[in-house]
Amino acid sequence: MSAFVDSLMADVKAKNPAQPEFHQAVQEVAESLELVLEKHPEYRAAKILERIIEPERVILFRVPWLDDQGEVQVNRGYRIEMNSAIGPYKGGLRFHPSVNLGILKFLAFEQVFKNSLTTLPMGGGKGGSDFDPKGKSDNEVMKFCQSFMSELCRHIGPNTDVPAGDIGVGGREIGFMFGQYKRLRNEFTGVLTGKGLNWGGSLIRPEATGYGAVYFAAEMLGTKNETLEGKTCLVSGSGNVAQYTIEKILDLDGKAVTFSDSSGYIYDEAGISREKLEFIMELKNVRRGRVKEYAEKYDSAIYTPIDPGLDYNPLWDHKADCAFPSATENEINAKDAQNLINKGIYLVSEGANMPTTSDGVNIFLDKKILYGPGKAANAGGVAVSGLEMVQNNMRLPWTREEVDNRLRHIMKSIHQTCMENADRFGTPGNYVNGANIGGFLKVADAMLDQGIV
Numbered sequence: 001m002s003a004f005v006d007s008l009m010a011d012v013k014a015k016n017p018a019q020p021e022f023h024q025a026v027q028e029v030a031e032s033l034e035l036v037l038e039k040h041p042e043y044r045a046a047k048i049l050e051r052i053i054e055p056e057r058v059i060l061f062r063v064p065w066l067d068d069q070g071e072v073q074v075n076r077g078y079r080i081e082m083n084s085a086i087g088p089y090k091g092g093l094r095f096h097p098s099v100n101l102g103i104l105k106f107l108a109f110e111q112v113f114k115n116s117l118t119t120l121p122m123g124g125g126k127g128g129s130d131f132d133p134k135g136k137s138d139n140e141v142m143k144f145c146q147s148f149m150s151e152l153c154r155h156i157g158p159n160t161d162v163p164a165g166d167i168g169v170g171g172r173e174i175g176f177m178f179g180q181y182k183r184l185r186n187e188f189t190g191v192l193t194g195k196g197l198n199w200g201g202s203l204i205r206p207e208a209t210g211y212g213a214v215y216f217a218a219e220m221l222g223t224k225n226e227t228l229e230g231k232t233c234l235v236s237g238s239g240n241v242a243q244y245t246i247e248k249i250l251d252l253d254g255k256a257v258t259f260s261d262s263s264g265y266i267y268d269e270a271g272i273s274r275e276k277l278e279f280i281m282e283l284k285n286v287r288r289g290r291v292k293e294y295a296e297k298y299d300s301a302i303y304t305p306i307d308p309g310l311d312y313n314p315l316w317d318h319k320a321d322c323a324f325p326s327a328t329e330n331e332i333n334a335k336d337a338q339n340l341i342n343k344g345i346y347l348v349s350e351g352a353n354m355p356t357t358s359d360g361v362n363i364f365l366d367k368k369i370l371y372g373p374g375k376a377a378n379a380g381g382v383a384v385s386g387l388e389m390v391q392n393n394m395r396l397p398w399t400r401e402e403v404d405n406r407l408r409h410i411m412k413s414i415h416q417t418c419m420e421n422a423d424r425f426g427t428p429g430n431y432v433n434g435a436n437i438g439g440f441l442k443v444a445d446a447m448l449d450q451g452i453v
């Protein structure tokens with residue numbers, strides 16, 4: 001590490017103790033940006049990176065609600081308004097017991113670069129709560145969402161901050177929060193994205209992150225004159241991103257053989273067909289069950305429960321060509337990365353945010369595989385959220401084809417930006433540097449133009 005990154009990181013760690021995911025995200029970006037800062041002393045002088053690291057605003061609030069037994073429950077709510085240099089804050093809400101300030105700051109920080117890469121005018125933000133929707137009744141989820149929005153509504157707005165979904169926040173939660181916002185503010189407006197189709201949502205928004213990650217993979221394969229046809233793919237997670245990743249892999253004639261939840265994973269050597277995917281969607285989105293049930297229904301599948309004693313994830317230890325981590329951060333460690341390489345994987349397209357540890361990323365970069373980091377590969381979700389905002393402003397919905405074509409075009413353009421910046425700064429084929437630099441330049445120039453704010 002250089003003296004600049006060393007000193008920056010010492011400062012970040014001192015000011016933000018006990019936030020390892022935030023440190024990890026900042027360090028990766030800082031290392032990529034060294035190449036830029038050397039050539040552009042004006043960014044150093046204006047302390048652009050130091051300012052990007054500091055959120056513009058952090059909102060932390062109490063979320064009290066009554067459960068079905070009439071007992072009072074108290075959760076913690078957050079919104080990190082990270083950077084608004086190129087547009088209103090934009091980024092998802094996560095409801096999961098692991099949510100804390102450090103996790104949300106890492107996600108908000110990543111979002112700034114990701115949103116910039118989409119070519120749309122969106123700043124970066126992220127929020128959520130340590131509330132766990134798992135095992136809660138619809139009534140309890142609604143009460144929580146209403147209480148959460150009662151406070152959040154005073155900080156957001158269609159030209160200020162436009163949240164969306166993330167882990168634990170899907171169509172149901174967005175609906176409850178939108179309803180409460182509308183009641184409190186007496187306005188029907190595009191203040192959230194991921195809305196239902198009948199009330200301002202965009203076609204392809206649910207599909208966008210997964211489809212986008214596969215489009216990005218197809219672009220990476222295109223640099224080697226290859227396609228996804230016939231490729232065996234490992235997918236993790238079974239939520240929004242994983243489901244539509246599997247769907248698009250099927251569309252492009254690839255074969256997905258794994259998926260997972262936080263209890264264990266499925267390996268289905270025969271491949272996940274459309275009929276099996278429909279079963280997964282019904283299982284996870286309607287019945288809200290566990291992936292284990294898939295192995296009870298399909299003989300070709302093997303279920304392996306999580307073994308907390310293992311220092312690697314066996315999901316990543318199957319022979320395949322491509323991997324699409326789509327569950328959560330740091331789900332691929334160095335051992336997993338090595339297992340993937342040993343099993344023949346030469347493409348990783350990250351649907352999840354920062355699913356690979358720093359050591360894991362270094363293995364992918366050393367081996368020079370096609371490695372698409374989350375902030376580039378999963379930007380399709382927020383890109384279509386941006387398109388939902390455009391449709392809301394026009395009060396005119398686009399067709400499925402129109403949105404899908406725009407999504408495909410945006411993923412192509414992100415891929416191009418990554419390639420060009422990786423080349424321009426002397427690290428051809430390094431999508432990590434390409435994404436960090438490409439995302440940074442637009443935000444940095446806007447910040448220079450807008451003075452010290």
Ligand code: NDP
Binds near residue numbers: 170239261352
């Ligand atoms: P969902 O809540 O729909 O699904 C998350 C999936 O990951 C579930 O299968 C869940 O299992 C599993 N999971 C979550 N946490 C853990 C954990 N700690 N260990 C193991 N498995 C876990 O979320 P999404 O699909 O929306 O999000 C998945 C990833 O994609 C996240 O990293 C998110 O930040 C990222 N992302 C999402 C976008 C979107 O548009 N939704 C956009 C860009 C990135 P279980 O059912 O047991 O909870």
